[in-house]
Amino acid sequence: MARLVGLLLAWACMSFSSGAGSASAADLRFTAGEYSGFTRPFLERVARDYEALHPDIHIQIEVIPWDSYLQKLTTDISSGDQPDIAIVPTMWVSDLAADGLLEPLDPLATPEFKSKFIPAFLVPASVNGQLLGLPAAASARAMVVNTDLLQKAGVKAPKTWDDLLTAAKAISALPNAYGFGLPGKEVEVDTYFYYALWGFGGEILKNGKSGLSSPEAIRAATFYMSLINDKATEPSPTAHSREDVFKLFKEGRIGIVFTYPMLVPQLKAEAPNLRYAVLPLPVETQPITLGVTDVLTLSSSSKNQKAAWDFMQFLYDAKYRAEFDRAEGLLPVTAEGAADSYYRDNPDIAAFAAGLAYARFAPTIKGWSELSEITLRSLQTMYLGQKTPTEAMTDAARQIDDVLARR
Amino acid sequence: MRRGKSTTCLPADNDRHLRNRQMLFLLVAPSAAAALLITLVPVLLLVRMSLSSVSRFGRVGDYVGLRNFTRLATDPLLPDIALRTVIWTGSVVAGTLLIALPTALVLNRRFFGHGLAQFLVLAPWAISVTSMSVVWRRVLSDEAGLLNRLAMASGLIERPIIWLGSIPASFGFEIMVAILVSVPFSTVILLAGLSSIPTDLSEAARLDGAGARARLRFVTLPLLRPFICVVLIFNVAYVTNSFPIIWILTQGGPANGTDILVTYLYKLAFTLGRLDEAAALSIVMLCVLGALTVLMLRMLERPAYA
Secondary structure, eight states: OHHHHHHHHHHHHHHHHHHHHTTTSEEEEEEEEOOSTTHHHHHHHHHHHHHHHOTTEEEEEEEEOHHHHHHHHHHHHHTTOOOSEEEEEGGGHHHHHHTTOBOOOTTTSOHHHHTTBOGGGGSTTEETTEEOEEEEEEEEOEEEEEHHHHHHHTOOOOSSHHHHHHHHHHHHTSTTOEEEOOOOBSTTHHHHHHHHHHHTTOOSEETTEEOTTSHHHHHHHHHHHHHHHTTOBOSOGGGOBHHHHHHHHHTTOEEEEEEOTTHHHHHHHHOTTOOEEEEOOOOSSSOOEEEEEEEEEEBTTOTTHHHHHHHHHHTTOHHHHHHHHHHHTOBOOBHHHHTOTHHHHOHHHHHHHHHTTTEEOOOOOTTHHHHHHHHHHHHHHHHTTSSOHHHHHHHHHHHHHHHHHHO | OOOOOOSSOOHHHHHHHHHHHHHHHHHHHHHHHHHIIIIIHHHHHHHHHHTEEEOTTOOEEEEOTTHHHHHHHTOTTHHHHHHHHHHHHHHHHHHHHHHHHHHHHHHTSOOTTHHHHHHHHHGGGGSOHHHHHHHHHHHHHOTTSHHHHHHHHTTSOSSOOOTTSSHHHHHHHHHHHHHHHHHHHHHHHHHHHHHHSOHHHHHHHHHTTOOHHHHIIIIIHHHHHHHHHHHHHHHHHHHHTOOHHHHHHTTTOSTTTTOOHHHHHHIIIIISOOHHHHHHHHHHHHHHHHHHHHHHHHHHHSOTTO
């Protein structure tokens, strides 16, 4: 027994001293959401490149599926193990900032480094005038149509929302085909509504209150319901997630979907014979689309902030940025990247990139995910026919105002 | 009870007793310590969270007393979800027992193909509930899914049906999957119970002229009661806390129509970011389930012939 204790003690001392011996070295933990199968190997490669230049730094990469990322980050932070560097959706920034978990970057970033970025992307990552994250990924949404189905139905690609209804109805009249893909389950159910909401001139939040009970919002909701009632969507939207809808599109069963750029490479790989076109979203008064950004953040409790910041800058090397954006189907966040003719000449990406000029972002307010959940629930009751558009929208607006008032 | 021990103890005997007790304590200590560490510490942390205000990312703030519990009490969604949880647990546990009991009775006999039958009934146990749910999602949700293809091939339907299209149908399928998942484990317990019943009891009853039904009712079932209780205790706890089936098939949707307490708990914590209220809800669930388990354990301790 005594020998065992002795052994344990010796082992403990050894591991302690080895820890102390390498005090000058820095261990960095870096978490990111998984954009695709490319994300992990790419980040690993960049980290190894950096380690080759800085042998005393060790970087641990953790790539987490987006579905479980929030849960993982919450668990990490609540157990005192916040990653040093993390790529997070911009909508989490206000919540992270409210807990003082993010290091302000203004004192670290030189004006020259900041001038690399497209200025508009620095705005959503700032809270109370403090820059808390660097734009890491940008994306905008567009419309993808199955040109064969449009042709068969004898309609043109829709330019307005009314065109969309006409075209969707005509495609649905074809055997075994549905006009418009409307996801009503799981992620982004509310996002699909914001396209129409913005399209008809509405706002998510207006003067600190929900904009969902506005006449524009009710018109948008009524429009989606008329799509469902006219059987211009897939049957039972509440049983179809975004991925289910995309699957039907790849099978050539759906005529029109709204999507992120990543669908295009998927179409090429999984449905090489499908003929498609990438177009801007329908326009009513002015062009709109949803812009989504993710940001690279630095933990305020990191023990190796200097090393972490150095690595963060390394990630913006033009060579890495261009490779990452293209492989993940993302849009450029740096001025240099945006200057690339690829984003104007490539018909698969041009409509997405053009949207950046007029893209709108989800509000960056604390507790956004709760507002999004309320909207999702109300939309689902409406899609199921349990509530009329007016009832569902006023109901959602009331609940959102309650939540906003409670803060 | 014959124990082969006299009521008076010799000093040497006493000493051995003491050493025996020490030994027993030593043997129990690791598992008791592990149980304390693994269950008690998180529960205490949970109690602290439920009485504090906790931020979106888990920072525990001020003590707020019972505020989180009163907020839960006024949550308009919760009564429906609680009721649905009772329906969920009740129907899954009842369904499981109704299938597992006859299955165990049949498997307890020797017949041709007995081994294969036993394998087929018990094999699903080896599959994780999560993978099972993913498979069922594919079977049910796809227009070209297995169920639609089978139903169309057999001429039952002409066009594919969206099986998860309505709330009652979704919840019904979820209950069905949960029953299928629970049957193997329950069958094993009941089989173990059946094999512990001496065959001579049944023989004696038969010689006394008892028919098969009477033997089942007056001999087998009363002797099996403790095992049925065990099945009930385990299943009530497992099923009430069962998360993957509902989460994977419908995520508790549409419009919270298939949420049970544990899926709503997850939403409260990670979608809505109200970790404090989620902690309060899990404390409430823990107390209710604890009380239920104690109640059922009492049932188990009552002698079988009472």
